[in-house]
Amino acid sequence: MNTYDVAVIGGGIVGSAIARLLGGTALSVALVEARDDVGDGTSKANTAILHTGFDAKPGTLESRLVARGYDLLGRYAEATGIPVERTGALLVAWTREQLDALPGLRAKAERNGYTACEIVDAAEVYRRVPALGPGALGGLTVPGESVICTWTTNLALATDAVNRGVRLLRGHRVTAVHRGPDATRLVTTAGELSARWVVNAAGLGADALDALFGHDRFTVTPRRGELLVFDKLARPLAPCIVLPVPSSAGKGVLVSPTIYGNVMLGPTAEDLTDKAATGTSEAGLEFLREKGAELMPRLMAEEVTATYAGLRASIGRDDYLIDLDAGQRYLLVGGIRSTGLTAGMAIAEHVADLLKGHLDLVERAGLPAPPRMPNLGEAFPRPYQDAAAIAADPEYGRVVCFCERVTRGEIRDALASVIPPAGVEGLRRRTRAMNGRCQGFYCGARVREIFEGEQK
Amino acid sequence: MTERVRVAVIGGGPAGLTAAATLAPSVDGDVLVLEREPETGGIPRHSDHPGYGLRDLRRFVSGPAYARRLTRRARDAGARLETEAMVTGWAGPRTLEVTSPHGRRLVQADAVVLATGARERPRPARLIPGDRPDGVYTTGQLQNLVHLHHREVGRRAVVVGAELVSWSAVLTLREAGCRTVLMTSEYERPEAYAAFHLPGRLAFGVLVRARTRIVAVNGRGRVTSVDIEDLGTGRRRRVPCDTVITTGDWIPDHELARTGGLEMDAATLGPRVDTSLATSLPGVFAAGNLLHPVDTADVAALDGRHVAAAVLRHLAGDPVPGGGVPLVAEAPLRWVAPQLVRPGGPPPSRGRLLLWADAFRTLPRVTATQDGRVLGRVRLPWPAAPGRVFRVPFSLVADADPAGGPVRLSLE
Ligand SMILES: Cc1cc2nc3c(=O)[nH]c(=O)nc-3n(C[C@H](O)[C@H](O)[C@H](O)COP(=O)(O)OP(=O)(O)OC[C@H]3O[C@@H](n4cnc5c(N)ncnc54)[C@H](O)[C@@H]3O)c2cc1C
Ligand SMILES: Cc1cc2nc3c(=O)[nH]c(=O)nc-3n(C[C@H](O)[C@H](O)[C@H](O)COP(=O)(O)OP(=O)(O)OC[C@H]3O[C@@H](n4cnc5c(N)ncnc54)[C@H](O)[C@@H]3O)c2cc1C
Numbered sequence: 001m002n003t004y005d006v007a008v009i010g011g012g013i014v015g016s017a018i019a020r021l022l023g024g025t026a027l028s029v030a031l032v033e034a035r036d037d038v039g040d041g042t043s044k045a046n047t048a049i050l051h052t053g054f055d056a057k058p059g060t061l062e063s064r065l066v067a068r069g070y071d072l073l074g075r076y077a078e079a080t081g082i083p084v085e086r087t088g089a090l091l092v093a094w095t096r097e098q099l100d101a102l103p104g105l106r107a108k109a110e111r112n113g114y115t116a117c118e119i120v121d122a123a124e125v126y127r128r129v130p131a132l133g134p135g136a137l138g139g140l141t142v143p144g145e146s147v148i149c150t151w152t153t154n155l156a157l158a159t160d161a162v163n164r165g166v167r168l169l170r171g172h173r174v175t176a177v178h179r180g181p182d183a184t185r186l187v188t189t190a191g192e193l194s195a196r197w198v199v200n201a202a203g204l205g206a207d208a209l210d211a212l213f214g215h216d217r218f219t220v221t222p223r224r225g226e227l228l229v230f231d232k233l234a235r236p237l238a239p240c241i242v243l244p245v246p247s248s249a250g251k252g253v254l255v256s257p258t259i260y261g262n263v264m265l266g267p268t269a270e271d272l273t274d275k276a277a278t279g280t281s282e283a284g285l286e287f288l289r290e291k292g293a294e295l296m297p298r299l300m301a302e303e304v305t306a307t308y309a310g311l312r313a314s315i316g317r318d319d320y321l322i323d324l325d326a327g328q329r330y331l332l333v334g335g336i337r338s339t340g341l342t343a344g345m346a347i348a349e350h351v352a353d354l355l356k357g358h359l360d361l362v363e364r365a366g367l368p369a370p371p372r373m374p375n376l377g378e379a380f381p382r383p384y385q386d387a388a389a390i391a392a393d394p395e396y397g398r399v400v401c402f403c404e405r406v407t408r409g410e411i412r413d414a415l416a417s418v419i420p421p422a423g424v425e426g427l428r429r430r431t432r433a434m435n436g437r438c439q440g441f442y443c444g445a446r447v448r449e450i451f452e453g454e455q456k
Numbered sequence: 457m458t459e460r461v462r463v464a465v466i467g468g469g470p471a472g473l474t475a476a477a478t479l480a481p482s483v484d485g486d487v488l489v490l491e492r493e494p495e496t497g498g499i500p501r502h503s504d505h506p507g508y509g510l511r512d513l514r515r516f517v518s519g520p521a522y523a524r525r526l527t528r529r530a531r532d533a534g535a536r537l538e539t540e541a542m543v544t545g546w547a548g549p550r551t552l553e554v555t556s557p558h559g560r561r562l563v564q565a566d567a568v569v570l571a572t573g574a575r576e577r578p579r580p581a582r583l584i585p586g587d588r589p590d591g592v593y594t595t596g597q598l599q600n601l602v603h604l605h606h607r608e609v610g611r612r613a614v615v616v617g618a619e620l621v622s623w624s625a626v627l628t629l630r631e632a633g634c635r636t637v638l639m640t641s642e643y644e645r646p647e648a649y650a651a652f653h654l655p656g657r658l659a660f661g662v663l664v665r666a667r668t669r670i671v672a673v674n675g676r677g678r679v680t681s682v683d684i685e686d687l688g689t690g691r692r693r694r695v696p697c698d699t700v701i702t703t704g705d706w707i708p709d710h711e712l713a714r715t716g717g718l719e720m721d722a723a724t725l726g727p728r729v730d731t732s733l734a735t736s737l738p739g740v741f742a743a744g745n746l747l748h749p750v751d752t753a754d755v756a757a758l759d760g761r762h763v764a765a766a767v768l769r770h771l772a773g774d775p776v777p778g779g780g781v782p783l784v785a786e787a788p789l790r791w792v793a794p795q796l797v798r799p800g801g802p803p804p805s806r807g808r809l810l811l812w813a814d815a816f817r818t819l820p821r822v823t824a825t826q827d828g829r830v831l832g833r834v835r836l837p838w839p840a841a842p843g844r845v846f847r848v849p850f851s852l853v854a855d856a857d858p859a860g861g862p863v864r865l866s867l868e
Contacts, residue, residue: 229580233714279587282671289583303707307580308588384544385553387457387560394557399542402492405555439578440593442493445600445607 003183004030004167005359007195009174009209011038013150014336015201016157017348023164025361030193031158031166032186034173034205036422037429039154041203043341044429045278045310047227047256047267050074050084051342052144054109054117055246060319061350063112066339069346070144073153076345079370080156082149083259083377089145089241090120090128092136094294098245099137105245106140116143131237131298145241149259150341151429152373157344159371159418168419169193174202177212179328197329197359199351204275204313206334213330218321220334222275222311225267226284228292229258231437232378234302238263242295253291255299260404260432261378262305265292271314280307305437312338322347324354331355371418374410376432383407400450401443403436411447415454424451457561461486463767464552464565465535466543466712469498470753471744472571473526474512474760475767476535482768487535488563490554492542496530497523498573499596500753504603505627511754511806512761520603522753546716550739567767570727570735570742571760572709574749576621579673579702584616586672591679592700595625602632610698614682615639617703618664619843621750625701626662638695640668640684643842645816673700704843706749713746723791724749730796731804731850732766733759734776741767748793748810751845755806762805777801781826781856786866788815799858808847813840813867821868824852827861840867 004027008019011033019031035041050073053066077084093099106117118141125139126132162168169190176187183194202209207220235257244252256264268284285307292300315321315335320343324331331354333347340347352361375382383389383396384405390397395409414421414430421427424434424447433447434440440447462483465472468491480487495501500508503519510516513525531537541556543563551564576594591610593601601607609632615622618641626636645666665684671692672683681696708726718727719736726747727735735742743763744756770776780798785791790812794804813820820840824831832852840846848865856863 233711276676279672280585282585285583285585303577304581304583307583307585384542384555385560390555390557390559397555397557397559398540399492399544399555402542405542405544407555437581438575438594438596439580441575441578441596442600444593444597445605448601448607449605 002030002167002193004028004193004195006030006197006199007032007186007193008199008201010041010201010203010205011158011168011170012041012043012201012203012340013039013154013157013344014203014333014340014347015199016154016161017344018199018201018333018351019166020157020161020164021348021352022361023161023166024363024367026364027359029161029166030169030195031161032169032172032174032188032193034189036171037426038158038168038170038419039151039429042310042313043150043154045308046150046341047254047264048148048150048259048341049241049256050146050148051339052114052142053112053339053342054114054142055105056112056339057318058108058111061322062320062339062343065320065343065346065350067113068349069343072345072349073148073342076156076370077148081373081375082152082156083375083380084146084148085257085259085377085379086146087240087257089142089243090125091140091142091243091245092125092132093138093245094135096137101245102138102140109142114144117141129239129242131296132242133294133297142243147241147257147259148341149376152376153341153344155419155430156371156373162418163368163371170422174209174212184329197331197355199331199333201333203336204311206313206332210332210334213325213328218315218334220275221314221316222272222277223314224270224272224277224284224309224311226280226288226309227264227266227307228285228288228304229306229308230263230265230299231303231305232261234263234299235261237296237299253288253295255296259377260435263299265299267310272311275311278309278311280309284309303437306435306439320347322350322354326358329358374413374431383410400446401433401436403438404432406431406433408450411450412454415451424448427451457559458564459561460564461488462565462771463487463567463569464563465489465569465571466552467491467498467571467573467744468493468496468527468537468539469571469573469744470500470522470526470757471573471760472498472569473530474757475569475571475743475763477526477530477533478761478764479767480530480534482764483771489530489535489537490541490543490552490563491537491539494539495523496527496537496539502596502599502603503624504599505624508753512757513754526757543712546712549737566739567770568740569763569767570713570740570746571744572712572746574706574708574745576703577705577707581707582702582705584670584673584702587675589673589675589677589679591675591698592673592702595621595628595701595703598625598701599628602628608632609634610679611635612637612697613699613701614695614697615701615703616670617641617705617843618666619704622703625703629699629701634699636662637697639664640670641666642669642687643667643816706745708746708749710746713742716740721791721795723785724793726793728796729794730780730798731794731801733763733794733805734766738776739770748845751810755845759805765802779858781858781860782862783809783853784862784864785811786864788813789865789867790814792865797853797856797863803850803854807850809850809853810845810847811865812845814842815867816841817867820846822848822852823866823868824863825866826856826863831855831863
């Protein structure tokens with residue numbers, strides 16, 4: 001049985017960021033993920049906004065880490081090629097009350113260290129987003145809010161971790177924990193391992209894992225968010241992220257461009273009990289349709305490309321729950337609710353700070369360069385558009401998925417990458433193949449065949 | 457790199473291939489068909505059952521045989537067919553951006569024919585809620601899986617829709633060893649059942665429920681069941697199955713038409729065309745299911761033949777006449793194609809207007825009115841039924857006043 005210095009449980013954005021950071025030290029690290037792929041939990045299904053943190057609750061750990069994460073991930077994206085579009089956001093007030101709330105929101109942003117917000121009148125709101133439904137009274141600009149590719153973020157962090165020597169164990173669900181004097185033995189669905197330290201970054205499963213360490217301090221409630229993704233032809237309707245004025249019920253329904261060139265409407269917010277309930281619901285889709293008709297009637301005339309649902313890890317408090325238990329050599333990273341994509345790298349930094357007194361975290365010399373990720377962003381050059389790339393390798397000129405213009409070369413590369421996809425779903429997240437408006441009408445059979453052919 | 461051709465045809469399906477075959481002998485210069493698939497032929501390539509070619513070839517052949525025949529005819533006529541060549545956008549009014557394994561290039565043409573076809577709306581576009589398991593396909597994907605890739609499907613299928621194409625799905629499922637346990641249709645009666653005798657008989661024994669909608673797909677990993685609702689009583693029940701085929705519910709592949717700035721028709725969702733199949737952009741024409749989602753392949757092919765005349769006039773330098781009166785379909789008619797009648801213009805392909813109805817009428821009467829005046833009225837001996845095109849003679853609107861308002865078509 002392998003013994004690692006640290007085992008990080010959970011291959012979402014948070015766990016991958018932590019493993020990557022620890023992997024840059026002299027420590028031996030394992031990244032343990034229950035599913036057959038990284039980023040298959042909450043990290044694959046969110047609204048994919050790189051938040052400035054302007055509306056966080058000032059003074060919280062979350063507010064600090066979101067702001068820090070915004071910078072860290074922004075820079076990391078440049079280094080690795082994770083696509084980011086600096087679209088900015090516009091928070092729109094539809095009622096008198098909401099209009100009156102704007103100065104307070106701006107002041108709150110300033111307390112969060114974000115000073116770029118401006119209050120604008122209705123005319124300016126419609127100048128920025130002409131397709132908005134009637135009745136907007138004014139707005140607040142958040143120039144820094146951006147859209148990012150959550151799939152590439154997760155994959156870049158995990159790939160970087162593996163490149164740095166982290167042992168990635170996919171398909172390993174931790175089912176039992178046995179504490180010994182020097183190391184903790186983890187029983188998983190695919191064998192055992194042991195580690196001197198354990199980091200719990202298990203997202204929705206963090207409370208169950210915490211219980212295996214004998215704690216009873218929080219419950220994760222899966223808060224479902226359902227989303228509609230509209231056709232790329234709708235993209236001109238949403239030049240920036242359109243946010244509602246937040247209420248006690250959460251951030252509310254937004255209209256946002258996606259990094260893939262679509263427009264997204266959502267999410268809903270609904271507390272469930274089943275942590276695997278990532279299906280969509282009749283009521284949720286109906287609600288989104290009603291909301292969409294108010295917010296942007298013209299959007300509703302466009303085709304829907306995809307519907308999906310993600311589950312936030314709500315723990316009934318206004319902050320993250322990150323806690324180090326020195327006696328058990330155990331660190332909990334819990335309650336990373338709706339900002340974990342942005343904050344992930346900063347959470348990793350914070351975790352490292354907490355571990356510093358206990359482990360030697362000096363960065364190793366000669367670390368490999370960050371991985372260069374294939375671009376999935378619609379606003380940046382893709383292989384099918386790149387004459388030089390095709391001239392050098394005709395496979396980049398062989399379009400397989402027509403709607404998303406994914407080439408045979410990109411699929412081949414994904415299948416041969418450091419963390420190859422375990423299935424067609426994973427291939428979708430690495431290439432966009434089959435994600436387009438036809439959802440496989442044309443390319444589904446061929447993509448599956450290529451996937452299975454290359455597997456052999 | 458820029459290549460100049462006389463005519464560029466986008467899409468090597470029945471419409472595009474037939475347009476190219478008709479044009480190539482008469483055009484001085486290259487007629488280039490750009491097809492993004494590895495083979496030309498369009499949808500019939502993977503629609504491996506008889507039912508093709510009646511109106512254009514005067515014979516009844518299987519989809520793949522039809523695809524091969526049209527391909528051969530276009531090639532023999534002198535058209536250049538390039539496969540694995542996808543048009544991804546426009547670099548000018550008639551200049552196309554093309555990606556193929558041979559490189560990225562621009563193709564500049566004196567005339568462009570859009571023949572990009574239509575496809576079925578997949579599950580998300582129909583907003584069917586529930587889990588997201590494997591085993592949910594459109595007919596197109598199903599036929600691709602089974603006929604081109606020889607893949608297994610499940611054992612028990614529910615087919616959503618009861619159009620012509622839905623029966624095509626049933627046949628394919630049967631061939632793949634998968635039993636269709638239920639077909640559902642939201643309409644009053646199954647759209648095609650009465651009209652489409654052959655597959656109806658072949659698939660005899662399939663339970664068809666009208667006025668029924670799918671309210672959920674269940675299953676994690678693989679489909680385990682669907683929930684259906686009786687639209688009359690509101691009663692719901694669960695039907696075990698491992699495969700769901702969403703059929704029909706067509707949408708044109710109109711991306712290039714829209715990004716090219718062509719005027720679009722809000723009802724067909726394809727580009728607006730006149731009876732010669734000219735679009736709003738000079739030198740850009742359209743044919744096939746892009747215009748009428750969806751008719752049979754032979755009608756698409758005959759569009760391709762019809763559009764050639766207008767292309768040749770354009771190449772000869774004749775300007776497209778301006779003006780014209782729009783045709784408008786009134787509910788329960790959903791759309792009409794073509795949408796514009798120009799003074800002095802030709803009759804449409806086959807002298808017929810194509811219409812889509814959202815209600816069933818046994819002996820439909822169609823009335824055309826302009827500015828409150830009845831232009832014409834016909835009673836048709838064939839039914840109007842949801843799920844398939846029905847046709848009316850162009851003579852109905854031929855007397856429209858070129859200076860008048862829109863001509864409205866209504867169903868009684
Ligand atoms: C609808 C929605 C919208 C959102 N929008 C945004 C946004 O715009 N911007 C933003 O910054 N954030 C957003 N978020 C939040 C963000 O997605 C999450 O905070 C982030 O993905 C959390 O990452 P994670 O690594 O903690 O969790 P996860 O991605 O869920 O990773 C946890 C992993 O742990 C694994 N695991 C669980 N139990 C075990 C076990 N016993 N053994 C082994 N492995 C286990 C799981 O399989 C999973 O892969 C949104 C979330 C939702 C749901
Ligand atoms: C499952 C099914 C069963 C059917 N059964 C029958 C039947 O039995 N009998 C019958 O008569 N009809 C049948 N039909 C209808 C028939 O297939 C269509 O009417 C016919 O294929 C339409 O021809 P088209 O040329 O307009 O379009 P398509 O056949 O769809 O051809 C369009 C072509 O354009 C290409 N293309 C699109 N965009 C681009 C681009 N940007 N660059 C390059 N190429 C592009 C596509 O790859 C495709 O090959 C069936 C249809 C389906 C889906």
